[in-house]
Each structure stands twice: as structure tokens, then as C-alpha cells.
Amino acid sequence: MSExxxxxxxxxPLTDRPETRGRILDAALEVFSERGYDxxxxxxxxxxxxxSDPALYAHFKGKQEIFEALLKLAxxxxxxxxxxxxxxxxxxxxxxxxxxxxxxxxxxxxxRAKAFASLVLRxxxxxxxxxxxxxxxxxxxxxxxxxxxxxxxxxxxVDVAIWQVIGPLAGLRIAYLHGNASKADVAHAxxxxxxxxxxxxQTLTQTRSQEE
Numbered sequence: 001m002s003e004x005x006x007x008x009x010x011x012x013p014l015t016d017r018p019e020t021r022g023r024i025l026d027a028a029l030e031v032f033s034e035r036g037y038d039x040x041x042x043x044x045x046x047x048x049x050x051x052s053d054p055a056l057y058a059h060f061k062g063k064q065e066i067f068e069a070l071l072k073l074a075x076x077x078x079x080x081x082x083x084x085x086x087x088x089x090x091x092x093x094x095x096x097x098x099x100x101x102x103x104x105x106x107x108x109x110x111x112r113a114k115a116f117a118s119l120v121l122r123x124x125x126x127x128x129x130x131x132x133x134x135x136x137x138x139x140x141x142x143x144x145x146x147x148x149x150x151x152x153x154x155x156x157x158v159d160v161a162i163w164q165v166i167g168p169l170a171g172l173r174i175a176y177l178h179g180n181a182s183k184a185d186v187a188h189a190x191x192x193x194x195x196x197x198x199x200x201x202q203t204l205t206q207t208r209s210q211e212e
Contacts, residue, residue: 021059023049025073028066029115033122033179037067070116093151094205097165098197105169105193108177109186118179132170136162152204161204168196 027048031040042063046056060066091099107113120131139162146152152161176189 024059025070033119093146094201097201101197108173114177114181115179117173117177164200
């Protein structure tokens with residue numbers, strides 16, 4: 001009777017290890033930052049990771065899917081994804097804004113997110129503008145719900161209220177949370193964001209009589 005084959009010992013192949021997907025994303029960030037999205041290729045990304053093209057395709061269908069994964073992890077999708085939770089959450093706006101967006105600012109401080117900010121800078125004003133417009137559109141349902149519940153001032157248009165929240169945060173990210181940001185830069189950005197979110201939440205709930 002023949003013996004059943006024994007399992008092979010040793011480290012699993014590189015492409016089978018769980019961290020390969022993360023390494024592909026980090027490598028893609030570098031390649032996108034160096035060459036821009038249009039100039040980057042799957043082959044360049046695979047070479048930086050140290051895997052073959054077919055091995056990379058086992059994790060992602062192509063360059064577009066890699067970029068979309070980065071958006072969800074570290075780009076505007078991270079901020080826009082807050083919209084669904086904010087709209088369905090019963091937490092009052094004055095509490096929800098500082099908590100939710102404060103957590104997002106903390107996530108922006110991670111190495112991968114900071115590298116993505118450098119990529120956005122390379123994409124130029126059009127790329128940043130388009131991203132902010134997308135974020136605004138996806139946050140609109142939450143702010144509309146708050147206004148309907150009477151938590152957001154009726155005299156402030158929803159789009160203006162959204163911009164009052166995300167505009168300064170986008171500026172902080174570009175100025176202080178880019179790939180070359182120091183620990184002092186990150187700490188300063190978090191402090192500014194915390195103060196901004198507290199003030200803007202109060203401002204958006206104030207009535208005209210309170211302001212006068």
C-alpha cells in the first residue's frame with residue numbers, strides 16, 4: 001500500500017501569504033506617486049513587490065481595482081463612507097461630527113494614508129477637486145437627515161454645511177498629513193482637526209437668535 005503524500009514543510013510561497021495584498025497596495029502607492037496613475041503599470045507594481053504579473057492578478061483584476069482599493073483604505077472613500085453610517089445613526093449631529101470625522105483624521109495619520117495624500121498632490125488640483133465633489137455628494141444624505149431632524153440650521157444650505165466640515169480637513173491633510181509629514185506635523189494636524197470639528201459642529205447648530 002502506497003503511503004499518502006506528506007505535507008510540504010517550510011514557508012508558504014510569497015503569493016500565498018496574507019500580507020501579499022497589503023504589500024501590493026504599498027508598492028502601488030509608490031509607483032502611482034512616482035509615475036502618476038496613467039504612467040503606472042501592473043508590471044511595475046508587481047516588480048516592486050517581487051511577484052510575477054499573474055501572481056498580482058490573483059489578488060487584483062488590474063490597475064483600476066488596485067487604485068479603488070487604495071481609495072477605500074486611505075483616500076476620499078474613507079471619508080465618504082462615513083455618510084452611510086452618519087445618516088442611519090441616531091447620534092445627534094453635534095456629537096456625530098467630531099467623533100466620526102475625528103476617527104477619520106486619526107486614520108489619515110497612518111503611513112499608507114499619508115502616502116496617499118502625496119499621491120493626491122501629484123494628481124493636481126483637478127484630481128483633488130473631483131475627489132472632494134465626490135465626497136460631498138456621498139455625505140449629502142447624512143446632512144440632509146440632520147437638517148430634517150432640526151439639528152442642522154435651516155438657513156445653511158446642505159452643500160455649504162458639508163464644505164464647512166470637509167474643506168478645512170482636506171487642507172489639513174494636504175498640509176500636515178502627507179508622506180513626508182513629521183510626528184510634530186501629525187500631532188499639530190490632529191489638534192487643529194479636533195478644534196475645528198468642535199467649533200463647526202457648534203456653528204452648524206446655532207440659530208440666528210443665538211448668534212445675535
